[in-house]
Amino acid sequence: MEEKVEQAYLYDxxxxxxxEHQRRIYEDFIFHDLSLGEIASCEGISRQGVHDLIKRCNKLLAGYESKLHLVKxxxxxxxxxxxxxxxxKExxxxxxxxxxxxIEQISNQIIEEL
Amino acid sequence: MEEKVEQAYLYDxxxxxxxEHQRRIYEDFIFHDLSLGEIASCEGISRQGVHDLIKRCNKLLAGYESKLHLVKxxxxxxxxxxxxxxxxKExxxxxxxxxxxxIEQISNQIIEEL
Structure with a gap:
């Protein structure tokens, strides 16, 4: 999966x-496609600070998925x-x-796996 | 939904x-049907301590569901x-x-909602 798409799923x-602070910055980066510099000047923090926060959010979200596997x-x-x-349709x-x-087989399989 | 079934879903x-400590005690209570007294003597803590821990776990699990709605x-x-x-089958x-x-309609609806 493309990295930003995967991050969007994890965030979803x-x-x-x-x-709230993490969510706002993460959404600006992932969904509103703002650059680190743009977010930094909006938030009044350093570009490095934004970078670190996004990295930390990625790690947190990936950590939840590695424990819960719910996106998968x-x-x-x-x-x-x-x-x-x-x-x-076919x-x-x-x-x-x-x-x-x-169709019967696949629906059965989904029910067993969900 | 029956309370223990709901707790089992949330735990799942x-x-x-x-x-790990919370998981072990919660599993004994929800899945192995041990009493508070039995768990207390196994764990070497008070009955009240077990009761409080289970209550805390229920609150944590319900808190995750109220934020994420993934069980629903x-x-x-x-x-x-x-x-x-x-x-x-019909x-x-x-x-x-x-x-x-x-069937087409329902599968469409599931895809939109998932």
């Missing part, structure tokens, strides 16, 4: 465990539901009954 | 964020996949095409 799942769990489930979705075109069996 | 999701998100997705699973019996539309 665990961001509420950061404090949800992404796996999402990928499987997307597979079901495309099999349904079935509507082809009426191939084997696709229905596959 | 966020338990790794508790420390997961249970919603699971319920919807179970619905897909039963619609597939379709195999009835060959009713409307069920396929419903």
């Amino acid at each position: 799942f665990y961001g509420e465990l950061l404090n 769990k949800f992404l796996d489930a999402k990928r499987n539901v997307e597979k079901i979705h495309s099999l349904v 079935f509507k075109k082809s009426q191939n009954e084997a696709l229905i069996e596959e | 999701f966020y338990g790794e964020l508790l420390n 998100k997961f249970l919603d997705a699971k319920r919807n996949v179970e619905k897909i699973h039963s619609l597939v 379709f195999k019996k009835s060959q009713n095409e409307a069920l396929i539309e419903e």
Whole structure:
């Protein structure tokens, strides 16, 4: 996964465990694409301070994922539901009954894993 | 949801964020169904100490859920996949095409919400 996309996922799942100051700066960097210099001048802190804070947030968020694995769990489930979705579309075109069996199997697998 | 089932879900999701001591005692209480007195004598602490620790763990776990809502998100997705699973079974019996539309709709909804 591209690094910023991965950071965005981690933030989406665990961001509420950061404090407000960390969240504001992290969002500016990841979602609003501000540079370290821009954030530094907005916040009245040094460029190095912003850099360190973002590094610390990355470490905290990655630490939550390495303990809880919830981003992985949800992404796996999402990928499987997307597979079901495309099999349904295919079935509507082809009426191939084997696709229905596959949908049943995948839905079963998701339920077991969730 | 029954209280112990809810606590088990919360623990399953966020338990790794508790420390080892908390996890051991919480597991004895929730999963191994030991009484406060039994845990107290195993751990060499007071019954009140065990009681307070479990109360504190419940509060910590509930706090994570109130910030992250991941148990709710997961249970919603699971319920919807179970619905897909039963619609597939129904379709195999009835060959009713409307069920396929419903499966498509629900899978779409899950993807949007995950």
